[in-house]
Amino acid sequence: MLATRDLTWRIGEVAIVDGVGLDLAPGEFLGVIGPNGAGKTSLFNLVSGLRRPTAGQVLLNGTDISALPPYKRARLGLGRTFQASSVFGSLSVRENVRLAVQAHRGGSMRLWRRAAADREVVAAADAALDRVGLTDRSAALAGTLAHGEKRKLEIALLLAGEPTVMLLDEPMAGVSAEDVPELVAVIRSLTGDSGRSVLMVEHHMDVILGLADRIAVMHHGALLACDVPATVMANPVVQEAYLGESL
Template sequence: MLATRGLTWRIGEVAIVDSVYLDLAPGEFLGVIGPNGAGKTSLFNLITGLRRATEGRITLDGQDIGGLPPHRRARLGLGRTFQESSVFGSLSVRENVRLAVQAHRGGSMALWRRAAADREVAAAADAALDRVGLAHRGTALAGTLAHGEKRKLEIALLLAGEPRVMLLDEPMAGVSAEDVPELVAVIKSLTGDSGRAVLMVEHHMDVILELADRIAVMHHGALLACDTPETVMANPTVQEAYLGESL
């Protein structure tokens, strides 16, 4: 579904992302780990078009998307969240998602529009909120949500775009320990029968081990290993570079 071939981003002589080869199959959950500065978020920026690769290719369903701007990639089914929470705090939770649905469908923001279209947007927004467990918080101002709830809202915004490939950049960052299991359950539900694939950067190893079908390990911009969790955890090179001898 998604593939990178020799994906590289250089600034001068320094390779921030260094010849990365990755494949993501339909319905697969691929975790990405590595120390700070390993190039994980930079890899996401290249895949989603926020940065332009200096070498290599990115394909989505076999189509080369490397030359497309971010919004074109999103239209083709590539969606993403960011490390820092970003929602419209002065709007309600439901209004946030309604705007995301309208943006995805290209609907008019004009005052006068078809009532049926408005009902369709509302239904899609409510379905996204129900999917992440926020249906009961629809009327609350987004700015009043707890951090874990904001993370759920960001996933609802992502679902509003009907992505086939979802890139989650450290969704557990800043989330309290008691909220982690509920957020993990939401993320776990994102693949399954839909065929949707997930690529997730995360520092919480327990979360990665619970969710991931495979784990990719980045180190100094390069891909150090990519295999099943059990194989990666047992890899002495990975242990030396990142996980530590105790693991």
């Protein structure tokens, strides 16, 4: 579904991302971990098109998308969330997702239209909200949601674009401990039988270990290891890289 080949981004002589090669299979959940400053979010920026690589390739379903802008990558099935929450706080939860559906389908972006003209769009929005457990909050203003609920809304916005590959950048950041289990359950449901693949950066190791089929470890911009969780966590090189960090 997604692959990087010798993906590199340099600023002067410094390699922020250094020759990273990853493969993401259909339906796979791949976690990305590493100490602070390891290059994880920079890798996401290269994959999603916010940065252009100095060298290497990003492939989506075998197509080289390395030179495409983010919106074209999104149209090809690549979706992403960010560390900082970003929703339209003055619009309702449903209106946020409805706009995302309309943007994906290329229709009018007007909010106020006859309901009959919007049945399919509203149905798609409601399906996305149901998927993340926000149906009962659909009429609430997005700005009034708790942080964990906003994270769910961001995933619903992502689902509105019908991605085949989802990049989740630290979805647990700022989420209270009591809200983590519900958010983990939502994220776990994203793959399953859908064939959709997920690449997720996360600092909560218990979350990564509970979700990921494989774990990729980055350090100083390079890929240290990529394997099943038990093998990665037993790797002495990985353990050394995490000295002083919480595993």
